[in-house]
Amino acid sequence: METLIRPVPLDEVIISDELNRRIPAQPDYLKEKLAVYDLASRMVDHPDELLPRFVDIAMELTGGISAGLSLYEEAPGPGVFRWRHLRGTLASFDGATTPRNFSPCGVTLDANAPVLALHAERYYDWISAADIVVPEVLLVPLRRRDGTPFGTLWIVSEEVGHFDGGHARAMTELASFIAMALRMADGEEQLKRALAEQETLAREMSHRLKNLLAITQGMIRITAKGSETPDEMADTLIGRLQALSRANILVRRHPSAGPAAAVSDLGDLIRTIILPHDDTPPGDASRFSVCGPPIRCGEHAVNGIALVFHELATNAVKYGGLALPAGRIKIAWHLEDETVHLQWIERGGPPVDGPPTSHGFGTALVDRTVIGQLGGELNHDWQRDGLVVTLALPMDRLSD
Numbered sequence: 001m002e003t004l005i006r007p008v009p010l011d012e013v014i015i016s017d018e019l020n021r022r023i024p025a026q027p028d029y030l031k032e033k034l035a036v037y038d039l040a041s042r043m044v045d046h047p048d049e050l051l052p053r054f055v056d057i058a059m060e061l062t063g064g065i066s067a068g069l070s071l072y073e074e075a076p077g078p079g080v081f082r083w084r085h086l087r088g089t090l091a092s093f094d095g096a097t098t099p100r101n102f103s104p105c106g107v108t109l110d111a112n113a114p115v116l117a118l119h120a121e122r123y124y125d126w127i128s129a130a131d132i133v134v135p136e137v138l139l140v141p142l143r144r145r146d147g148t149p150f151g152t153l154w155i156v157s158e159e160v161g162h163f164d165g166g167h168a169r170a171m172t173e174l175a176s177f178i179a180m181a182l183r184m185a186d187g188e189e190q191l192k193r194a195l196a197e198q199e200t201l202a203r204e205m206s207h208r209l210k211n212l213l214a215i216t217q218g219m220i221r222i223t224a225k226g227s228e229t230p231d232e233m234a235d236t237l238i239g240r241l242q243a244l245s246r247a248n249i250l251v252r253r254h255p256s257a258g259p260a261a262a263v264s265d266l267g268d269l270i271r272t273i274i275l276p277h278d279d280t281p282p283g284d285a286s287r288f289s290v291c292g293p294p295i296r297c298g299e300h301a302v303n304g305i306a307l308v309f310h311e312l313a314t315n316a317v318k319y320g321g322l323a324l325p326a327g328r329i330k331i332a333w334h335l336e337d338e339t340v341h342l343q344w345i346e347r348g349g350p351p352v353d354g355p356p357t358s359h360g361f362g363t364a365l366v367d368r369t370v371i372g373q374l375g376g377e378l379n380h381d382w383q384r385d386g387l388v389v390t391l392a393l394p395m396d397r398l399s400d
Contacts, residue, residue, distance in 0.1 A: 024166030292333035321346025
């Protein structure tokens, strides 16, 4: 690997000890105090003007010919500095980036103290390549509340020997104030996000509650029509409500689906709904076989699918593949052309003589849910050795 030869060593460029050797000018404490008041006022009334005004004040208090902020961007590692709010002779470079580990700004963050550089273009070739001459540059670190680097303030002079310890002290004090202001801004932003999140969750819960109430009302009407006695209605309705309850426990907010979106996995949902119907003794193989790829289901689809599989399982217990101890049910699905193709296959139950001569309201509920709510297709195949139900569900409706 080729070795890059620097014209001068770094210790001839970084001359921070000179800040203590030079005799500082008489400080103007009133001007510094007024600068703090100015920044405090902008922090309250115009927070977006805080950092640009900080750079202006830095130039005014130190007599620099240019100044700016190098804001640290961690990714991609090891990171870069982006020049922002530039003033003076280097203002045209606003938005440029410099390397984290090969710049005076990186030296400043590593030292966590003011740094003075003498003709930095002699060592840093990216400075000389841009035809920039910096006789002296004073840099001060900026850090957040947790100590992570925010960036640096830098001020350029037009002559060597300009900056002294007084300038470093004043800029360090102002940088501490800016760090405090940034902490307050971060806290305010976190509070705003928390309030917005709380409001979003409240709206989402209200929306979900309205949906569940509407579904429950529909189930009550359907169950009442298909029940001969109050006890039968109560048992049927309780089962359906429990299926909805188990399904909604699985509904969770998904960050990639937007702030108010709620999703569940199809496989998790099916397993949760059929679990109460699986009376397999501990240690024996389950009476259910469930397999298929992960499929995300939105809140509306979750409620519909829960009702469908609850009805299928209930009917299987009464008449089909779960009516006999040897009965088994296989549930499998795959995705093809943005459609989920799913099969419910019953085996080992009583022999099937053909389609039933009449259908209950549970069957009507399944048909209405699959076709009406989910926009899918439904087919019942009454085979001699067991019922096979085939569903075709469009993905765009499953994600609702």
